[in-house]
Amino acid sequence: MEIPESVKKRLTLPAEEHFYAGHTACQGCGASLGLRYVLKAYGRKTIVVIPACCSTIIAGAWPYNTLDANLFHTAFETTGAVMSGIEAALKAMGYKVKGEDGVMVVGWAGDGGTADIGLQALSGFLERGHDAVYIMYDNEAYMNTGIQRSGSTPYGAWTTNTPGGKRHFLEKRHKKKVIDIVIAHEVPYAATASVAYPEDFIKKLRKAKEIPGPSFIQLFSPCPTGWRSPTDKSIEIARLAVQTAYFPLFEYENGKYRINMPSTRREPKPIEEFLKLQGRFKYMTREDVEILQRWVNHEWEKLKKLAEVFG
Amino acid sequence: MPIRTVMKANEAAAWAAKLAKPKVIAAFPITPSTLVPEKISEFVANGELDAEFIKVESEHSAISACVGASAAGVRTFTATASQGLALMHEVLFIAAGMRLPIVVAVGNRSLSAPINIWNDWQDSISQRDTGWMQFYAENNQEALDLILIAFKVAEDERVLLPAMIGFDAFILTHTVEPVEIPDQEVVDEFLGEYTPKHAYLDPAKPITQGTLAFPAHYMEARYTVWEANENAKKVIDEVFEEFEKRFGRKYSKVEEYRTDDAEIVLVTMGSLAGTVKEYVDHLREKGVKVGAAKLTVYRPFPAEEVRELAKKAKVIALLEKNVTFSIGGALFQDFSRALVNQKEKPILIDFILGLGGRDVTFGNLDEVVGIAQKAIAGEEFEEVNWIGLRKEIL
Numbered sequence: 001m002e003i004p005e006s007v008k009k010r011l012t013l014p015a016e017e018h019f020y021a022g023h024t025a026c027q028g029c030g031a032s033l034g035l036r037y038v039l040k041a042y043g044r045k046t047i048v049v050i051p052a053c054c055s056t057i058i059a060g061a062w063p064y065n066t067l068d069a070n071l072f073h074t075a076f077e078t079t080g081a082v083m084s085g086i087e088a089a090l091k092a093m094g095y096k097v098k099g100e101d102g103v104m105v106v107g108w109a110g111d112g113g114t115a116d117i118g119l120q121a122l123s124g125f126l127e128r129g130h131d132a133v134y135i136m137y138d139n140e141a142y143m144n145t146g147i148q149r150s151g152s153t154p155y156g157a158w159t160t161n162t163p164g165g166k167r168h169f170l171e172k173r174h175k176k177k178v179i180d181i182v183i184a185h186e187v188p189y190a191a192t193a194s195v196a197y198p199e200d201f202i203k204k205l206r207k208a209k210e211i212p213g214p215s216f217i218q219l220f221s222p223c224p225t226g227w228r229s230p231t232d233k234s235i236e237i238a239r240l241a242v243q244t245a246y247f248p249l250f251e252y253e254n255g256k257y258r259i260n261m262p263s264t265r266r267e268p269k270p271i272e273e274f275l276k277l278q279g280r281f282k283y284m285t286r287e288d289v290e291i292l293q294r295w296v297n298h299e300w301e302k303l304k305k306l307a308e309v310f311g
Numbered sequence: 312m313p314i315r316t317v318m319k320a321n322e323a324a325a326w327a328a329k330l331a332k333p334k335v336i337a338a339f340p341i342t343p344s345t346l347v348p349e350k351i352s353e354f355v356a357n358g359e360l361d362a363e364f365i366k367v368e369s370e371h372s373a374i375s376a377c378v379g380a381s382a383a384g385v386r387t388f389t390a391t392a393s394q395g396l397a398l399m400h401e402v403l404f405i406a407a408g409m410r411l412p413i414v415v416a417v418g419n420r421s422l423s424a425p426i427n428i429w430n431d432w433q434d435s436i437s438q439r440d441t442g443w444m445q446f447y448a449e450n451n452q453e454a455l456d457l458i459l460i461a462f463k464v465a466e467d468e469r470v471l472l473p474a475m476i477g478f479d480a481f482i483l484t485h486t487v488e489p490v491e492i493p494d495q496e497v498v499d500e501f502l503g504e505y506t507p508k509h510a511y512l513d514p515a516k517p518i519t520q521g522t523l524a525f526p527a528h529y530m531e532a533r534y535t536v537w538e539a540n541e542n543a544k545k546v547i548d549e550v551f552e553e554f555e556k557r558f559g560r561k562y563s564k565v566e567e568y569r570t571d572d573a574e575i576v577l578v579t580m581g582s583l584a585g586t587v588k589e590y591v592d593h594l595r596e597k598g599v600k601v602g603a604a605k606l607t608v609y610r611p612f613p614a615e616e617v618r619e620l621a622k623k624a625k626v627i628a629l630l631e632k633n634v635t636f637s638i639g640g641a642l643f644q645d646f647s648r649a650l651v652n653q654k655e656k657p658i659l660i661d662f663i664l665g666l667g668g669r670d671v672t673f674g675n676l677d678e679v680v681g682i683a684q685k686a687i688a689g690e691e692f693e694e695v696n697w698i699g700l701r702k703e704i705l
Contacts, residue, residue, distance in 0.1 A: 073521035081372035085379025
């Protein structure tokens with residue numbers, strides 16, 4: 001579709017599309033939005049590596065295809081390793097990889113494929129310093145298999161294997177801080193982003209492309225199916241995750257932390273604001289909410305300190 | 312001029328890789344194969360091999376990185392063994408399904424438990440359903456040659472399958488033998504550049520690889536792996552012939568030794584073939600009508616050659632360093648499949664021996680032949696026999 005120049009001027013996101021309509025994501029899917037933004041930022045000179053996850057389906061079953069870019073489907077835990085192999089091969093063939101006009105190798109994996117089963121391959125990829133971008137689209141559970149908890153599932157959440165029940169058997173661990181694990185590898189660039197703030201996400205994607213070496217972005221991606229939330233509330237929920245400091249937006253660049261807008265704008269809202277729109281949190285007791293709030297406060301204070309000391 | 316020298320099979324494998332000029336090597340250390348990537352990293356460090364060497368964090372990632380690199384369109388190589396190959400298992404299916412001609416050197420070693428670093432074939436035999444071609448080397452020269460041959464067969468447009476080359480842990484991996492290193496120029500002519508037409512991630516021409524296939528399409532995709540294995544049988548013969556012309560060494564899928572007029576044929580693979588041939592000479596001197604055969608190619612299974620071999624013998628004794636529990640050895644199953652519908656067929660007897668590095672002695676082979684002779688005489692015999700078991704410690 002041709003977009004008139006007058007409209008293009010007002011756009012805050014790239015007009016080009018390499019992720020087409022007709023894909024098979026659920027309504028209100030944050031991941032499909034995220035992948036669309038990735039391809040807007042990187043264009044078609046991109047090789048996307050996708051492990052077994054929702055995006056395997058979203059990208060289309062044979063002979064259909066949603067992406068106007070190279071796409072490589074691989075096993076659940078192999079994203080980091082396959083990206084490494086592709087990047088090495090491209091370099092061996094003489095391609096410019098990453099940077100201006102470079103070919104982009106992008107890992108696009110969910111939170112289960114990153115925080116849990118794919119953590120080892122991610123670690124290897126980061127440690128070896130490959131020129132590629134790994135994006136963890138974080139919908140906080142194994143959604144493609146039917147909503148099972150992952151290391152990235154927050155405290156108090158209902159999933160099909162933390163079903164609550166008479167024994168109040170909800171998720172009892174706080175969300176694994178994958179980005180902290182990534183930063184421990186002393187990567188040149190790591191950032192959080194949210195589908196509710198696409199301009200910020202695109203800016204970070206571009207930075208991740210420019211900076212040599214491995215980059216990592218953890219993208220907050222609501223899943224109405226798994227979160228038991230209305231499909232038209234995904235963006236609102238993602239926005240509230242940031243506004244409550246449950247999922248603050250920040251960057252780690254060459255050893256320096258920077259908290260990004262709008263996380264810097266005002267004091268965080270109470271966590272209830274984020275929780276109340278989602279059915280997955282409806283079994284939480286007042287005490288559960290307090291426990292989660294204390295964790296959010298603690299992590300937020302920690303981040304502010306990091307930005308203050310290493311800003 | 313080819314260089315005649317002495318080296319371990321691990322070094323021979325590294326030399327084969329160097330001669331084949333893979334663009335990407337991804338490897339993880341494991342006994343007894345560690346020396347292969349070690350030697351390759353030296354070649355890369357000294358500028359003798361222009362390749363990207365990825366120091367991965369596991370064998371799972373080694374093969375995954377090879378899959379990524381091969382799918383991007385370059386020749387790739389790695390080496391592993393035992394638990395490492397078992398860890399790769401999942402991704403081996405992917406490599407074959409995506410028709411990526413990756414070549415892997417395997418220092419054949421037992422699997423845990425109990426932990427054991429010595430030779431048997433359980434590691435690669437256990438990968439027989441992955442779609443990969445499998446070659447087994449009798450000596451270090453064969454280890455080198457078969458890697459070059461495997462690249463040529465794997466990359467043939469009629470085949471496009473990955474391949475593994477097995478050579479016995481320590482018996483070959485760590486034993487120095489005479490090896491002839493072929494001329495680089497001749498190898499270049501033999502192998503040529505790898506320019507894939509089917510699998511490449513060209514940034515200018517986007518494609519998708521490994522897409523989800525519904526029941527309406529999955530079976531056809533898997534059938535192409537079956538077809539490729541069938542095609543490989545012919546291609547392997549052609550490549551063996553070309554290899555002989557260029558390098559002067561002859562290979563065949565099933566290599567027979569003194570099988571004419573043999574009543575008993577001892578069939579095996581790998582370095583054990585050397586022992587068995589010597590044993591055949593020893594028995595022939597005594598007038599016993601015994602011969603030997605070695606499978607150089609295990610997958611695709613050379614059923615036709617096996618049928619020809621079977622015509623010559625009253626008993627085929629399968630000597631194998633692997634087990635399929637409650638069945639016997641894998642060769643026993645495969646030979647049974649090749650012969651089951653033949654009108655006339657020899658007696659098949661299975662012998663499981665040499666597991667976890669136990670030496671196979673002439674004494675063990677006497678026992679094998681003794682059982683075979685009993686069978687010929689019409690006496691009762693066990694179909695599956697564990698040879699050399701220390702019953703006193705059971």
